[in-house]
Amino acid sequence: MFKTAIPVHRCVRRHVAEHGVRSFTTTTDSKLPKPLEGVxxxxxxxxxxxxxxxxxxxxxxxxxxxxxxxxxxxxxxxxxxxxxxxxxxxxxxxxxxxxxxxxxxxxxxxxxxxxxxxxxxxxxxxxxxxxxxxxxxxxxxxxxxxxxxxxxxxxxxxxxxxxxxxxxxxxxxxxxxxxxxxxxxxxxxxxxxxxxxxxxxxxxxxxxxxxxxxxxxxxxxxxxxxxxxxxxxxxxxxxxxxxxxEGVIPEYDRLGVIRQPSGTTVTGIVPTNTYPCKGGKYVIIGGNGDSIYKRLMKTIGREDLSGPGYETNADRVKHQEKLDRAIADWTSQHDPDHVVQLLSDAHVPAGMINDTKDIVEDEHINARGWIETMTVGSREDGRGWDIKLPAMSPRLVTTPGxxxxxxxxxxxxxxxxxxxxxxxxxxxxxxxxxxxxxxxxx
Missing domain, CATH: 3.40.50.10540 (Crotonobetainyl-coa:carnitine coa-transferase; domain 1)
Incomplete structure (x- = not known):
């Protein structure tokens, strides 16, 4: 049986508590010039x-x-x-x-x-x-x-x-x-x-x-x-x-291969796909690394698919449909939070597909300061209002944009x-x- 789902934000907090996060010394002195100041x-x-x-x-x-x-x-x-x-x-x-x-x-x-x-x-x-x-x-x-x-x-x-x-x-x-x-x-x-x-x-x-x-x-x-x-x-x-x-031109030049559309998958990399969950939601799982794949199969209870014939990406490409079906059979039984929680615990890359509401309310995105709140007009005359804008990347630590x-x-x-x-x-x-x-x- 699977353990009770834990909201993803709790998973993030626990990871920080257990493993810590990378930190940087950030200088916020407004007197420091921006990289393109004067241009x-x-x-x-x-x-x-x-x-x-x-x-x-x-x-x-x-x-x-x-x-x-x-x-x-x-x-x-x-x-x-x-x-x-x-x-x-x-x-x-x-x-x-x-x-x-x-x-x-x-x-x-x-x-x-x-x-x-x-x-x-x-x-x-x-x-x-x-x-x-x-x-x-x-x-x-x-x-x-x-x-x-x-x-x-x-x-x-x-x-x-x-x-x-x-x-x-x-x-x-x-x-x-x-x-x-x-x-x-x-x-x-x-x-x-x-x-x-x-x-x-x-x-x-x-x-x-x-x-x-x-x-x-x-x-x-x-x-x-x-x-x-x-x-x-x-x-x-x-x-x-x-x-x-990426490699579409050299692949064609050397091998005569014209890469084709592949829906929710990526040609020649297995398994990495979008999988259904309860409630009409989907998750993305990237289980294509050899050791990651073994952990994925153990988590979903399909270790029978991780032995000989499945050990390398080249092996797994031959069984893509079978593997995607097995993963989808598992994910479809659970809420997306639960799927992501279990896979995160197993160190398998996985995440939900966010809509805009999810992005604006996301704890990690906000902790990184990627959502900026600015004012249109003036609050003083009563005609102003706030608007949320996306910050820009890359993030510069000493002289941020x-x-x-x-x-x-x-x-x-x-x-x-x-x-x-x-x-x-x-x-x-x-x-x-x-x-x-x-x-x-x-």
């Missing part, structure tokens, strides 16, 4: 890929100026569910730590203002359709003459070169082109889309890495006497996805930033009357 970033992107790149840079200390079209702003402000003020909570997260400046890039005067900002910037991030920035006179060749150290970071579906470079490429299309969608699904069925814009986010992550590499390389190139120490960072969404595709403020209201920083360019209050008001710029009206 100026100009964001000309919209929606997800470009803005996520700039969000990462801003989280670790960069000053990010986000250019938005007057009146409408970034379309993400109106995507999906809207909050009390008609703005998307998603934007409050993706727009964190940024200064919103409304400038009409379709006007010559607006482009002139943005060019001045670009010439003062260390990094420029854009994810418009290829050719758009050149059409506006804001391409790399238009800026490097006066700002040779600029790290010009571009994100597009297919990159800046090649026969497809001029084509529009949304994340969904690029995920298919990369081969990712082909693998994501069940055999014999249509490929499945994750309910996320995964390609955009991965492209933004790669672009942030590229921007930081560009900044690091800029110092080396400057020391080497290069005339143009800055450079273009060219990120294609489908290439960001290809970076995640932070959310200083949530995504700003549209045009909240227009006057501040344009004043820093030397424009007078009268000139800014004149540009507002002409519809070239817009600022937040209190």
């Amino acid at each position: 100026k970033v100009l964001e000309l992107g919209q929606l997800i890929a470009g803005p996520f790149c700039a969000s990462i840079l801003g989280y670790y200390g960069a000053e990010v100026i986000k250019i938005e079209p007057p009146q409408t702003g970034d379309p993400l402000r109106k995507w999906r569910h809207l909050d009390l003020d008609g703005q998307s909570p998603w934007f409050r997260s993706l727009g964190r730590n940024k200064k919103s400046v409304c400038v009409d890039l379709k006007s010559e005067q607006g482009r002139s203002l943005v060019k001045k900002l670009a010439l003062q910037s260390d990094v420029l991030v854009e994810n418009f359709k290829p050719g758009t920035m050149e059409k506006w006179g804001l391409g790399p060749d238009d800026l490097y003459g006066d700002n040779p150290g600029l790290v010009y970071t571009r994100i597009s579906g297919y990159g800046g070169t090649g026969p497809r470079s001029s084509l529009p490429g949304f994340a969904s299309v690029s995920e298919g082109y990369s081969g990712f969608r082909f693998l994501n699904g069940f055999p014999g069925e249509a490929p499945v889309r994750p309910n996320l814009s995964l390609g955009d986010s991965l492209a933004g992550l790669h672009a942030a890495l590229g921007a930081i590499l560009g900044l690091y390389g800029r110092n080396k190139l400057a020391k080497a006497g290069a005339d143009r120490p800055g450079q273009v960072v060219d990120v294609a969404i489908h290439e960001a996805m290809l970076n995640m595709m 932070e959310t200083k403020w949530v995504g700003p209201d549209l045009g909240q920083h227009t006057t501040e930033v344009l004043t820093s360019l030397g424009l007078s209050a009268e000139k800014i008001q004149e540009l507002e009357r002409q519809g070239i710029v817009a600022s937040l009206k209190q």
Whole structure:
């Protein structure tokens, strides 16, 4: 018989008490500079890929100026569910730590203002359709003459070169082109889309890495006497996805194998799968290590499946269906808490599949400080409210990133930033009357 289930949070507490946890000496002195403090970033992107790149840079200390079209702003402000003020909570997260400046890039005067900002910037991030920035006179060749150290970071579906470079490429299309969608699904069925814009986010992550590499390389190139120490960072969404595709290309090249979709399993690694539990819940069990597998079979009472013929992964692949059925027969008799508890006791990797509510309420996630609570608006005038945002990874122990403020209201920083360019209050008001710029009206 199996012992009574213990809630997972009790399991975590007991593990800490018995085994301890790794600890670090963390310095939280606010006087210490953030890694990207002093770096100026100009964001000309919209929606997800470009803005996520700039969000990462801003989280670790960069000053990010986000250019938005007057009146409408970034379309993400109106995507999906809207909050009390008609703005998307998603934007409050993706727009964190940024200064919103409304400038009409379709006007010559607006482009002139943005060019001045670009010439003062260390990094420029854009994810418009290829050719758009050149059409506006804001391409790399238009800026490097006066700002040779600029790290010009571009994100597009297919990159800046090649026969497809001029084509529009949304994340969904690029995920298919990369081969990712082909693998994501069940055999014999249509490929499945994750309910996320995964390609955009991965492209933004790669672009942030590229921007930081560009900044690091800029110092080396400057020391080497290069005339143009800055450079273009060219990120294609489908290439960001290809970076995640592990061994599929060398496997095909050397063995002629085209990896196929495999549902909830991973091809050639057994057992690792999603298994049903009572109450319609599921758990993930990774029992594919040889010694781990033996402990798993002992825990579920199937030591008959751990002897000769099952000792190596190559052996177990031959019996995948039998092994998954045996594990599922066991898990389906128990609550997920109970399954995870027993397997954790046996040092077998296992965990429940969390929905968003589970994540926000999870003890471990909160203990790590991964859920940040910020305020939208002002509590003083009674119009503010709290919002929970995900922190960002990686975690830096001495100079951690932070959310200083949530995504700003549209045009909240227009006057501040344009004043820093030397424009007078009268000139800014004149540009507002002409519809070239817009600022937040209190």
